[in-house]
Amino acid sequence: MLGNHYLKNVVTLKYDREKCIGCKMCVQVCPHAVFRMEGSKAVLVEKDDCMECGACARNCPSQAITVRAGVGCASGVIKGFLTNSEPTCDCVQDGKKSSSCC
Amino acid sequence: MSEKKKYLFGNIETAAGPVMLTTSGLCAADHWGGFLARFDIGRMDYTVAPGIYGLNQPDANSPVFVSANYKMSFDALRSRLKKISAWILVLDTHGINVWCAAGKGTFGTGEMIARVKSVRLDEIVTHRKLIVPQLGAPGVAAHQVRQAGGFQVIYGPVRAKNIPAFIENEFKTTEKMRRIYFTVFDRAVLIPVEVIGHMKYVFWALLYFMLLSSVHRYAFSLNAALAGGIIAAVFLFAGLAAGTILTPLLLPFIPGRAFAGKGALMGVLVYGVLKMTVPAMAAWVIWDDLAWSLMVVSLASFSAMNFTGTSTYTSLSGVLKEMKIAVPIQIAVFVIGVVIWTVGQFT
Numbered sequence: 001m002l003g004n005h006y007l008k009n010v011v012t013l014k015y016d017r018e019k020c021i022g023c024k025m026c027v028q029v030c031p032h033a034v035f036r037m038e039g040s041k042a043v044l045v046e047k048d049d050c051m052e053c054g055a056c057a058r059n060c061p062s063q064a065i066t067v068r069a070g071v072g073c074a075s076g077v078i079k080g081f082l083t084n085s086e087p088t089c090d091c092v093q094d095g096k097k098s099s100s101c102c
Numbered sequence: 103m104s105e106k107k108k109y110l111f112g113n114i115e116t117a118a119g120p121v122m123l124t125t126s127g128l129c130a131a132d133h134w135g136g137f138l139a140r141f142d143i144g145r146m147d148y149t150v151a152p153g154i155y156g157l158n159q160p161d162a163n164s165p166v167f168v169s170a171n172y173k174m175s176f177d178a179l180r181s182r183l184k185k186i187s188a189w190i191l192v193l194d195t196h197g198i199n200v201w202c203a204a205g206k207g208t209f210g211t212g213e214m215i216a217r218v219k220s221v222r223l224d225e226i227v228t229h230r231k232l233i234v235p236q237l238g239a240p241g242v243a244a245h246q247v248r249q250a251g252g253f254q255v256i257y258g259p260v261r262a263k264n265i266p267a268f269i270e271n272e273f274k275t276t277e278k279m280r281r282i283y284f285t286v287f288d289r290a291v292l293i294p295v296e297v298i299g300h301m302k303y304v305f306w307a308l309l310y311f312m313l314l315s316s317v318h319r320y321a322f323s324l325n326a327a328l329a330g331g332i333i334a335a336v337f338l339f340a341g342l343a344a345g346t347i348l349t350p351l352l353l354p355f356i357p358g359r360a361f362a363g364k365g366a367l368m369g370v371l372v373y374g375v376l377k378m379t380v381p382a383m384a385a386w387v388i389w390d391d392l393a394w395s396l397m398v399v400s401l402a403s404f405s406a407m408n409f410t411g412t413s414t415y416t417s418l419s420g421v422l423k424e425m426k427i428a429v430p431i432q433i434a435v436f437v438i439g440v441v442i443w444t445v446g447q448f449t
Contacts, residue, residue, distance in 0.1 A: 004353060004354050004413070004415045005415070006416050006417060006420045007360060007420040007423060008359070010417065010423050011417050012419055025244060025245075028236070028257050029236060029257055029280075030280070031236065031237065031280065031281060031282035031414070032281070032282065033277065033280070050417060051414070051415050051416060051417045052418050052419060053204075053205065053240040054205075054240045055204075055236075055239035055240040058239065058240060058242070058243050059239055059243055059244050059245070061245040068419070069205075069240060069418075070417075070418030071205055071411065072411070072413070072415075072416030072417045072418050072421045073410055073412075073416075073418075073421065074361075074407045074408050074410045074411055074421055075408050075411050076411055077418075077421055077422060
């Protein structure tokens, strides 16, 4: 099957191999197999497949990973642009759910 | 609560007091509610109360699965657990599914720690493990949950249907279970909500086309308004169908990577098919074709781009890059189409 691949060379994912403690969490949480274990450390293998969900960075106990996490969602970006705020698939506003997204 | 919750029945006694029991079998009402939510009916109020639930007479050794309080998430989990005795810890995500809530942080470290405490999970079970859906990981820092309450977060499979295999595999995910796929079925079930989301704009657009059609040749005509409305409806829906139905269905097979480009291609395709099959369009002058093809293609491109929010592989950086280029073009092309059409009404 043809895979789904998004734009190349755009993701903000950064990985510092020096800081890796080999806990494998990034490998376990990434839904696109962007990381793989090689010996006792993780390696970044498919950077362009990253969807910037932020799961790896959040679950890295040694802060070896950084990424600007966010929703890859056009209507979220439009909403952020119109309200002059961060792009957001904002489902909850003032405790009330809006009807768009998720 | 006056409404009877058909998926709850009775309580089970635990060291932390009575806990409500649920079933793994979904009843007709569960299926119907899920079906309606797919069509955006009651979708934003389709919730279960946060807290702890028991399934199949669990005991202090039974595993704990964490879910969101969106009822479709809760149902997906409990129905896949089948005969497995388990506890289900439902976090308060304001009725949002695990993935979206994790992105927002409501399915998150803080809520998880607080919910474990408030239901007194440490008294209900003797082990210290939480099985969390992998798609909740963007909101949950496993090491922080452990530090705060002593519970170890184990990430389960992306899909609830793999839970039995995950349990069989001694609570370890395989690489396949961790991958997020976006099959034609996954894409198809998301189409209705996308289509319905655009409907209110179609209403206003139709009003515009009918109004201007009615003053055709400087005289008011109801027939002209209706005829103009029907033509506009056909092409607006054609454009939206290209972007919200064809593009999602054929996604991996359409050339290119940007959704706006894929949608535009589908718009061209749909317009071409209409042009070749609708006899009335053969008599059109070039301006008619130009006006409607521009509108169809830009609508298709724009509505396809909106599917990035529903897709499971687009990054924010990519969407920003794509939009920076595509949105000005989409707006310009659509406006040119509308202007050509409008000028055509008065000439």
